[in-house]
Amino acid sequence: MTVNDQDPYSVSHVDSDPEETAEWNESLDSLVAAHGHERAREIMLSLLKRSKELHLGVPMVPTTDYLNTIAPENEPEFPGNEEIERRYRAWIRWNAAVLVHRAQRPGIAVGGHISTYASSAALYEVGFNHFFRGQDHPGGGDQIFIQGHASPGTYARAFLEGRLSADQLDGFRQEKSHAPNGLSSYPHPRLMPEFWQFPTVSMGLGPINAIYQAQLNRYLTNRGIKDASDQQVWAFLGDGEMDEVESRGQLQVAANDGLDNLNFVINCNLQRLDGPVRGNGKIIQELESFFRGAGWNVIKVVWGREWDDLLARDNDGALRTLMNVTPDGDYQTYKAESGAYVRENFFGRDPRALELVSHLSDDEVWGLKRGGHDYRKVYAAFKAASEHTGQPTVILAKTIKGYGLGPSFEGRNATHQMKKMTLDNLKTFRDAMRIPITDAQLEENPYLPPYYNPGEQDEAIQYLHERRRALGGYLPERRVKYTQLNLPDDSAYAVSKKGSGTQEIATTMAFVRLLKDLIRSKDFGHRIVPIIPDEARTFGIDAFFPTAKIYNPNGQHYTSVDRELLLAYKESPQGQILHVGINEAGAIAAFTSVGTSYSTQGEPLIPVYVFYSMFGFQRTGDAIWAAGDQMTRGFMIGATAGRTTLTGEGLQHADGHSLVLSSTNPAVVSYDPAYGYEIGHIVHSGLERMYGGVHPDPNVMYYLTVYNEPIIHPAEPENLDVDGVVRGIYKLSESAVSGPKAQLLASGVAVPWILEAQQLLAEDWGVSADVWSVTSWSELRRDGLAADEHNFLNPDAAPRTPYVWQKLGGAQGPFVAVTDFSHSVPDQIRQFVPGQYATLGADGFGFSDTRAAARRFFTIDGPSVVVRTLEMLAARGEVDRNLPSQAIGKYRLHDVNAGTTGSAGGES
């Protein structure tokens, strides 16, 4: 069976000598009575230690009984007016359901979720009324990750707060057709930039991003950039969502960092989309052991106050045993049935338990609530969580999916997807929520039941406002006011401009050299946050270890093996580098929190996330998409790029498509630079765009592919076409020879190949080829599409010319493009090239071999470019039609062993 049955301390555990055991227990009881809890705890710990020495095999307690962690006698006073809060919670619940229902009106029918918020309303409301501090709070405010499909509840609250109008509620999921009063389906900062802070709806990203948000807050504090020590992160999550690897995979980070500023609230309604989360087991027990094992503080809120009396009278543990052994599937069914059913099928299994409820009517049995619906129990849990120190806390709150919506919703397997209520459902729900709306009003148009808002003068609404005032303003709210940056001056880029002299270096190294100088840049460098998933040595970033240091809030308490070395591995609470371990999912979560610090904390930081290009977009593309939603700014560096360049590593490492993937993310600006000076201008323009204050769209992430093949980097040419570098294409070399003309295009590591081809074409075949470095195929495509779109919609206006066309318009001869990526990368600009266009690329799986052999295999090397160019010229009648086959013979193009393009070596 599942973990929930393994508790050796549960009442159902068999005792071989109960009398003797009772004597021991009595001793303990009198110890507590005489010397108090603390002393008794000391004795117990000492006994446990002794039992370990005696090898008694007493296990750590992974789970506790299926009971509330906080005993009734330890519950704090509820400080609010429960009656008033309950009143407007019901209004919020009504409006949340009605807004989804109204979104199903004929002709609209855009979907939405009713049952999720219905199950979690009390959890949110206790938070909003008593815990969650707004951004005007002196401490800086809390950060709330709201469960994506519970968004109707947040909108409904904002409606009562007067922050959203009824027309806006009716614009739910109609962002264009109902503009400017549309509301996004889920929390999407990009779509509602003044409202939502954290996108959460892709299951699993909320939990992992919340962990790294809490870490960022500590990082800012430890590094003295901002005191965020009074801020808490609260993440609302689903129990089904906890199945995602991202939900659980980084729990240890939160524990190791001691993130007591982090609280997870998991709404355990026992259901996910299709049915039970753990029908045969118990999700709360499973999560308890999982979180506890990861080092978290666990608070279970299983039962409402109505159970307190029963449990107090449960002297022989009969009820507790039933609670422990009942699987979730049964708990779900109880709540889809009736009080009589619960009496018979739950309590009825043990006469002693049945006796405990003998004085209750069936209705009262039905009224025994789950903990997550009980204000006081939830309040107690939130208070304990917010006060707990040294560990992150998870609250596991048991609820009913579709709570209060009546028998056709509550606990039904299909409830997640139910978006519409029948007239009867509406009436039942109206009664349960005590909404002063008449039958006649509902019957008038069942598609459009009215919203309810008693107005600003209402006592409850005033109470609601007062609570938010006391807590520092309304939530959620996204702000973008931030400390202005002094961007580095030109001298920071000098290293890129001067080239590598006679030294061969990879573009990775060229980038790292620039990064080093940027980090040194006064008043600016400390805001750069290198993020590295355990590849620093691969990319030469280990050089930063001793100076920038690796962030570890606990410092370095061991004697480092390499302490004598110049490049010692140095961990420090003030460390600048976020070394996240072998963990791309965590790295992108860190990238997101760091890259949105300008907004969440008003303190810009520039994340520079360096990774194996194969394990970036391909592995964590969804998280990068969410980063785009959250309007993250920063730099992603896809190192060891290229299908043939990372020699030797083979199929799973050889990246020939990350630029295709990155091109699909509208928030990503991708570049494939060839030389250091290109990198310098690209990074410079990126920083200007993100933080220069001029660009209309600063919310972008730059993606640069860099390679590990050592090459000579030329110094920056005089009169470099900087605009071309930044916009995506510039002429690198014009052929001096006379002869038939051709134009060669390449990006990144392939630029030297077309320089080689230029030379071969001139020397072997008398062809004059110009060379263009294409720094960004995808930006050129975007520009071309924008021009197309403009011309399409404005036939009478002066037509726009795509930038590629402007650049290549006067160039003579056919165009041949080559790349170490798949054909689809250079094919992106095909329709904007003013002439015949052929592309060479490396499609298919990579493999292990030398660079020269691999490039010959894919026919993308210098001689391949020559042959392709000659073929195009021959087809146009500009060279002899026998030349291509002569060239194939001369270069032995069909022989992989004849390839010579590319150097050996380079770190990987």
Ligand SMILES: Cc1ncc(C[n+]2csc(CCOP(=O)(O)OP(=O)(O)O)c2C)c(N)n1
């Ligand atoms: C990555 C991902 N996969 C699938 C979905 C579709 N989806 C939305 S909600 C949901 C079920 C959520 O169940 P749970 O987390 O228990 O939330 P509840 O509504 O029960 O509170 C699913 C599968 C999604 N949003 N994200």
Ligand SMILES: [Mg+2]
């Ligand atoms: Mg659920």
